[in-house]
Amino acid sequence: MKNLKYYIHKIALVFFMALIFGVSGNINAKAEDISNKYINAVPIMTSNTGPSGIASCDDNWNNTQAYKAFDGVNSYYYNSSYHAWGTHNTKGKLSYEFPQKKVISAYALDYNHSSLTERPKEWTFEGWDGSKWVVLDSRTVTDWQDIDKRIFEINNTTAYTKYQINIASNNGATSYTVNLSIDELELLEKTNNSSISLDKLSMNLNVGESQQLTATTTPASVGVTWSSSDTSVATVDSTGKVTGVKEGQAIITATTADGLTATCTATVTNTSGTSGGNTTPTNSTDNTGGTSTGTDETSTIVNIAHAKGDNTNNAGGEVSIIFHGTADTTLSVVKTADVKEVWVGDKFIYTIVVTNTGSKTAKAVVVNDTAPNHIQFIPSGITTTQGTVDSTSTPSNIVVNVGDIPPSGTVTIKVPVNVVL
Numbered sequence: 001m002k003n004l005k006y007y008i009h010k011i012a013l014v015f016f017m018a019l020i021f022g023v024s025g026n027i028n029a030k031a032e033d034i035s036n037k038y039i040n041a042v043p044i045m046t047s048n049t050g051p052s053g054i055a056s057c058d059d060n061w062n063n064t065q066a067y068k069a070f071d072g073v074n075s076y077y078y079n080s081s082y083h084a085w086g087t088h089n090t091k092g093k094l095s096y097e098f099p100q101k102k103v104i105s106a107y108a109l110d111y112n113h114s115s116l117t118e119r120p121k122e123w124t125f126e127g128w129d130g131s132k133w134v135v136l137d138s139r140t141v142t143d144w145q146d147i148d149k150r151i152f153e154i155n156n157t158t159a160y161t162k163y164q165i166n167i168a169s170n171n172g173a174t175s176y177t178v179n180l181s182i183d184e185l186e187l188l189e190k191t192n193n194s195s196i197s198l199d200k201l202s203m204n205l206n207v208g209e210s211q212q213l214t215a216t217t218t219p220a221s222v223g224v225t226w227s228s229s230d231t232s233v234a235t236v237d238s239t240g241k242v243t244g245v246k247e248g249q250a251i252i253t254a255t256t257a258d259g260l261t262a263t264c265t266a267t268v269t270n271t272s273g274t275s276g277g278n279t280t281p282t283n284s285t286d287n288t289g290g291t292s293t294g295t296d297e298t299s300t301i302v303n304i305a306h307a308k309g310d311n312t313n314n315a316g317g318e319v320s321i322i323f324h325g326t327a328d329t330t331l332s333v334v335k336t337a338d339v340k341e342v343w344v345g346d347k348f349i350y351t352i353v354v355t356n357t358g359s360k361t362a363k364a365v366v367v368n369d370t371a372p373n374h375i376q377f378i379p380s381g382i383t384t385t386q387g388t389v390d391s392t393s394t395p396s397n398i399v400v401n402v403g404d405i406p407p408s409g410t411v412t413i414k415v416p417v418n419v420v421l
């Protein structure tokens with residue numbers, strides 16, 4: 001019966017919408033599909049603190065704790081258990097705190113058969129800015145339907161860690177054990193807030209060998225499709241499993257439904273092991289050349305980082321420092337590697353130490369480092385004792401906004417890298 005009722009409700013809703021569009025003419029002939037525009041940012045909660053974040057409220061009845069409005073079940077009572085947040089009061093506050101800031105662009109209240117008089121009538125939706133609640137939305141709803149999911153879009157572009165619905169009144173219940181309830185509350189992110197990354201920037205595999213690539217997406221449920229730039233070298237299946245076909249290099253691309261991509265370079269070698277060779281990064285004292293000195297078997301990696309401030313010269317590695325007319329302080333850059341010799345597939349760390357050797361503060365110093373052959377930076381792993389990694393950083397070029405460096409001041413930046421063929 002429940003399914004039939006739901007089906008009839010859906011038909012009625014579709015008909016109602018068709019009627020609205022018929023009356024309003026062709027201006028909005030196509031309804032916006034809101035369900036694809038947003039995704040619930042709250043995980044299915046199994047307690048007030050698990051699996052992540054914190055559900056809380058100002059008051060609840062024993063069996064209708066705060067997290068039950070986030071437990072993925074849009075019913076008050078289902079399968080012999082309570083699945084809604086509820087309080088005896090006719091007003092109340094229900095909140096969810098994320099582990100990190102999120103831009104919530106809409107929220108949804110979802111009910112399935114529960115009492116209409118227990119549902120919120122007047123409320124505000126709020127975000128916690130660290131010192132006070134900021135009202136993001138105000139509503140009055142008196143026409144709740146038996147099965148009803150309402151999505152409220154809000155014009156919010158600020159990231160908050162904590163959001164709450166602050167309900168001032170219900171739709172009339174006063175004599176129940178629970179007079180105010182929420183079957184399910186969703187905090188919705190725009191799906192175009194999505195991102196994708198892969199667990200490997202590069203991989204090496206023999207002909208016939210397979211390795212798994214794993215994509216991490218935000219939101220977590222964004223669908224991923226996989227492709228190879230050269231399926232005669234390496235193929236990839238629908239789960240991200242890469243298989244070597246013949247010697248060579250192919251770019252494996254993971255693409256989200258929104259069209260965002262992340263790539264991994266797959267290098268396929270023969271099982272004989274004669275190809276590949278080694279590469280040697282040098283420390284700064286060896287930074288005398290910029291060209292490959294080896295054959296296919298070996299070569300030397302020379303990498304020079306540069307630092308420049310608004311009022312400084314452009315300094316790099318062991319190269320001589322060039323003065324410009326307006327420069328009034330000097331920087332030095334010393335770059336070292338934590339290894340002397342590497343093989344394809346290795347990881348190691350470059351350390352860049354920028355020192356102000358002049359007598360005035362170097363202003364707005366930016367460190368720039370372009371990857372040489374065989375090196376892929378790992379921007380997400382970069383650490384700096386001062387400043388931040390610029391968001392434009394890529395595996396082939398990193399930018400660190402160090403900021404001001406006083407005379408004799410030093411900044412140390414550590415850059416993890418992958419060695420690729």
Ligand SMILES: [Ca+2]
Pocket residue numbers: 068069070071072073074075083084085182183184
């Ligand atoms: Ca629920």
